[in-house]
Every structure is written in C-alpha cells, then in structure tokens.
Amino acid sequence: MIFQDIMKKRNSLTEQAHQLILNHLKAGEFAIDATVGNGHDTVFLAKQVSDQGLVFGFDIQLQAIESAQTNLSNELNFKNTKLFNTSHENLSDFIPSQYHGRIKAIMFNLGYLPGGHKTIITQSDSTLLALNQAIELLATHGVLTIMAYPGHSGGKEETQQIKQWCKQLNMNEFDIEQINSSEKETAPVLFFIIKH
Numbered sequence: 509m510i511f512q513d514i515m516k517k518r519n520s521l522t523e524q525a526h527q528l529i530l531n532h533l534k535a536g537e538f539a540i541d542a543t544v545g546n547g548h549d550t551v552f553l554a555k556q557v558s559d560q561g562l563v564f565g566f567d568i569q570l571q572a573i574e575s576a577q578t579n580l581s582n583e584l585n586f587k588n589t590k591l592f593n594t595s596h597e598n599l600s601d602f603i604p605s606q607y608h609g610r611i612k613a614i615m616f617n618l619g620y621l622p623g624g625h626k627t628i629i630t631q632s633d634s635t636l637l638a639l640n641q642a643i644e645l646l647a648t649h650g651v652l653t654i655m656a657y658p659g660h661s662g663g664k665e666e667t668q669q670i671k672q673w674c675k676q677l678n679m680n681e682f683d684i685e686q687i688n689s690s691e692k693e694t695a696p697v698l699f700f701i702i703k704h
C-alpha cells in the first residue's frame with residue numbers, strides 16, 4: 509500500500525510538471541528533455557510543440573534513447589525531435605546556437621531509468637553543470653522543471669544541491685517554486701523556475 513501511495517504522489521507531481529509546462533509551451537516552439545529515459549516527457553513536449561516545433565533530448569544510456577525513439581514513433585505521426593546519446597552537461601555544445609535563448613521549456617527528471625539499471629543515475633556535479641547551461645538556453649518567459657528524488661541512494665545530496673542552486677539564482681530574473689509531494693524527507697520534489 510505504501511508503495512502505491514508513493515507512486516500515486518510521484519505520478520501527480522509529474523502531472524503537475526506537465527500542467528505547468530502546458531501554460532508556457534505552444535505549437536511551433538522549442539523545448540529540451542534533459543533526461544529522456546523512456547521518452548514519456550519527450551513525447552509530451554513533442555505533442556505540445558507539434559510538427560512546427562522542435563524538441564532536443566539527452567540521455568547517457570543508449571537503451572533509453574532507443575526506448576524513447578520507439579515511444580515517439582508509436583505516439584506521433586511526425587518527426588520533431590532530435591535525441592542525443594550524451595550527458596546533459598553538453599547541452600550548449602549539442603544545441604545549435606540559433607536556438608540558444610529561444611527554448612521555452614526544459615525538463616529534468618532525475619534519478620535512474622525506470623526498468624533499467626538503478627546504479628546509472630544522474631550525478632549532482634553534471635546536473636548542476638547542465639542546470640547552469642539550461643537557464644542560459646531558456647527564452648524570456650521560458651520554464652524549467654526539475655523532478656528530484658531524495659529517496660534513492662545519492663538522491664538526497666542531489667536534491668540538497670539543487671535547493672542550494674535555486675537559492676543563488678537572481679530573484680529579479682527568475683521565479684522559483686518548490687513543490688513537495690509530501691512532508692516525508694524521502695518524497696519526490698518538483699522545482700519550477702520561470703525566467704522573467
């Protein structure tokens with residue numbers, strides 16, 4: 509039962525992230541999925557920007573990129589995604605310069621690949637390097653979401669580092685919100701950042 513409760517809350521936080529992005533991302537715009545995984549968020553972003561827009565996706569696991577490609581071709585009858593099998597710390601190098609400062613939504617869903625190796629997880633150092641690039645790539649009124657999971661090994665430290673990173677952002681430039689799925693220390697946390 510506890511497991512089901514946690515999953516329900518985890519789902520609803522992911523849904524909240526999608527809901528928040530829906531208000532900011534339109535057809536024809538550009539988005540990034542910084543942790544592609546099985547591609548559920550990539551599919552969501554790709555549907556939202558439609559065939560005139562473009563979604564860039566990153567994952568260090570080829571297995572994830574392949575799984576996402578399958579989901580994308582099952583769900584969409586157009587191709588508007590470019591997936592890169594590399595770390596998100598290379599965001600700025602892989603995204604062509606004409607898109608820099610024009611990305612309307614960026615999603616980070618940290619942790620491990622569901623159904624994959626639980627030892628291959630996002631790491632604080634590369635996550636922070638990627639987040640620093642992400643805020644530069646964002647357009648005015650663009651939105652960045654970060655789903656963090658303090659409940660798994662290494663996840664607590666990563667979540668703490670993200671909280672610190674949020675604190676040092678310029679409040680005149682960004683709105684920052686933190687949504688906790690419950691009061692439990694191990695419960696997933698959604699960070700939501702809008703660039704003014």
Ligand SMILES: C[S@@+](CC[C@H](N)C(=O)[O-])C[C@H]1O[C@@H](n2cnc3c(N)ncnc32)[C@H](O)[C@@H]1O
Nearest residue numbers: 543544545546547548549567568595596621630
């Ligand atoms: C929780 S899953 C993402 C779920 C995904 N957004 C979805 O909708 O299915 C986290 C993913 O981050 C990937 N990952 C770990 N470190 C990474 C890095 N440095 N750069 C990009 N992806 C990374 C993992 O391989 C894993 O697939």
